[in-house]
Amino acid sequence: MAVSPLVKHPTDALQQVTARAVSSPLKNANSAQASSNGTPLSVSVVPNASAAMQSASLDIAERMNEDEKRKYVRGKKLGEGTYANVYLGHLRHDPSQLVAIKKIKVQKEYTEGMAPDAVREIKHLQELSHPNIITLHSIFSSKDQNLNLVLEYLPLGDLEMLIRDTDRVRYGAADIKAWTGMLTRAVWFCHENFVLHRDIKPNNCLIAADGEVKLADFGLARSFADPYKPMTTNVITRWYRPPELLFGAKHYSGAVDVWSVGLVLAEMVTRAAYLPGNSEIDQINLICQGIGTPTEENWAGVTKLPEYTVPKEVTPLHGKNYYISRFGVIGHEGVDLLMKTLILDPKKRITARDMLKHEWWHKDPKPTLKKNLPKKSGGEEKLGDDLKRRPGVVEEDRGNKVARKLDFGAAR
C-alpha cells in the first residue's frame, strides 16, 4: 500500500521558468543520482533583452516553451525518417553538452491530433529517470506545432550494430554480462514503475559515449493494466515476442519483456537472432523447435488461449545440455539465467527483479567495466536512424522484424 506522506512540495515547480521546465538538461550529468531526488540543477540561462521583453506579454505556458526552446541550439541533421527527423544539438550556454533533438513530424495518415505513439513515448519518458533508460531532457514546440523531444545524445550506435558487425567487433562473456546487466536494470526499473516496454530488441538498446546501454523507444509502452482490463497483443517485434502474445493472451505482465531480454541475451552470444520467425505461425514453430512445444503439462491453461495452435508433432522441452551446447560461452549460471527467461509459462518465467538477484552476476568473469566495453565508431548516423523511426516499428528494410502497428481504429 502506498504510504508516502512525507513528500514535501517541490520548491522549483513552475517557480523559475528558466530553471527547469520539463526537466533539467543536466539531468544525465551523472546518471540517475543527480536528479533522482528531484533536486533541480539550476541552469543559468541569460535570456536576451529583446526576447525577455517579448515574453512579458506571452502566456506563462508560451513563455515557458520559449525558454525551453532557447536553451538549445539545433545543429546538423543526423537522420531523416517518415516519423521524425533527428538533429544534433547542444545547450546554448554550454556547447560541450550535446543532445539529440527529435522533431516529430505532423503525420498525414493520422488525422486525430497528436499521434498515440508520440503520446506514449512522451508520457513514459517523462516519468522514468534511470541510468539505463534514455533521458528525455525537455520538450518544446516549434512555431509549426511540431513536437521537439530533446533526448540524451547517444553516439555509439546500438547493440544490434555490435552484434552484427562480426568482422570488426569482438566481444566475450564478460562484455555480454555487462550489457545484459544494464538492459536488465532498465527493464527492472520500468516494471518497478509499472511500465511495460513492449518492444525490447537489440536496436532499441542504444549505447552512450561512456559505453552505458540505454533502453530507448517507448512508443509501444504502456502502464500495467488494472486486473481484468484487456490489453492488445499486437506488440513486441516478432522475433522477440513471447508465446503468450502469439497465442493471443489479453492479460499479461512484465514477463513479456523478460522473454525479449532472454532472446537479446541469446542473440548476443551467437551473434544471430535465435528465433527469427518470418510469420507468426513460423514464430510459434521456431519456439516449439528451439525451446519446446507449449502444452498443458508445461503450461497449465495454455490450450485455452484464443489463438493457441502448435505443430502436431510435440517437441519436448530442451534440457540444459541443449542450451549449454549453444550458449555455453556464458557459463553454467549464464545458461541457467537464460533458460529461466525463456520459460514458456509466463507465470513461471523469472521476473526482472529476480534476474538481478541471479548468481550469474557474481561468478567469474566479472562484467566488463563500462569504459572497457567494445565500442564502435560512426554511431552518430545510427542514432539518427534509431531515433527517427516511428516508435514501435522498424523500417521495412529491416526485414521481418516489423512490430505490428497498433490499430487504433479497431479499438473503439
Add this chain to the structure above:
Amino acid sequence: MATEDARYRQSSQFRLWSFAPSHLASLRSESNMLAKTAISARLQSSNPPVCPIPDFLTPAEEASLLTYYTNELLRAAEFCELPTEIRATSAIFLRRFYVTNSIMTYPPTELLKTCLFFGSKADGFYIRLNKFAEKFPNTTGEEVIAAEYILCQGIRFAFDVRHPFRALEGAIMELRRLESFENDRIDRAHGNARNILKYSPLVTDAYFHYTPSQIMFAALSLADEDLAERLIKNAFSGAPWEVEKKVVEVVQSCREMLQCEPPEKMNDQEVRKAMKPLIKKLKKCRDPDRVDLVALQKARKEQAGQKPKKPKSGLQDDEAVFGGALVDEREAKRRKMAEAANDPFGPALG
C-alpha cells in the same frame, strides 16, 4: 530509490505539478493579470475599439468558474461513459491547464472536450474523434482537437497522472486482511470512499497539494474515520511518534479540502444556477482572438507554412506581443485597419 516516496518524487506530478498553496495562488493571479493586460490591449486595438473595457474576472472568480467547469467535464465524462481513471485524468488536465492560462483567454467549454478526448488518448483508450464529437451538441471533431496542442503545452507534456484509486483498493485489501472489522462495514466504506475519490479531489486543488495516498486516506477517513486511523496506525507502528502525527495532520487538512466539495454537489441544480452571473461576466471579458479555436489553429498552421520570414519585421513583433498568431484573414485585416488608424498620416489614399 527503491522507496515509493523516492519514486513519487521523480514523477511529473510531483516535479511539475505540486505546489504549496501560496505558490499556486500566485501563479493563478499572475495568469489572471497577464490575461487582463493582453485582453485589454486586444479590445482597445480592435476597430472600433471596445469601450469601456469590461470588468475582468478576479482570481477568486476564476477559481469558482474552474470548479464549475471541472464539474461540467465530469458530467460530460459520465455521459460519454468513460472509465473512472480517464475521467479523473481529464479533470486534472483541465485544472492544470488553467494554472498557467486564464479562463478568460481560452474558452473552458471547448477545452473540457479537448481534455476528455486527450485524456482518453493519454490513458490508452482510443476513441474515434468523430464518434466522440457526436456526443456533444454542435461539435465537430476539428473543434475537439483544435486546442489539443495548446493543451499539451499548457500541461507541460506531463501525460501521466497519479490517482488514488489503486491506493484505495490496496487499503481495502489490507483492512480485510486485518479481520478486525465487519465485512459490511468495509464494503460500505469502500463504496463511499470511492465515490468521494471520483469527485471531491478532482474539483478541488487536492492533487496539487497532496500525494495520491494522502488523498486516499482523507477520503477513507471521510467515509469511516476509524478504518483510516487504524491503517495509519498500522503503517507507522515502529516509526517515531512525530512522523505519525505529521501524517495525521496532513490527512486532516486534505480531508477538510475534500469536504468542501462532496460528491452530492455534482448534480446540484442550485449550485449550477448560482454560477450564471459569473458565466455572463466571463462572456463579456473573454479574449476576442481566442473564442474561435479552430480559426486560431488554422492561422497558426498557415503561419507555420509561410516559413522564411525570420527576423524582426514589425509584424513579427506584433505576433510575439499578441501571443503567436494572427487569427484569420478578417482578423488580420482588422488589425491592419487599426494600425492604419494609429498612423498620424492616416491610411493610404484609396
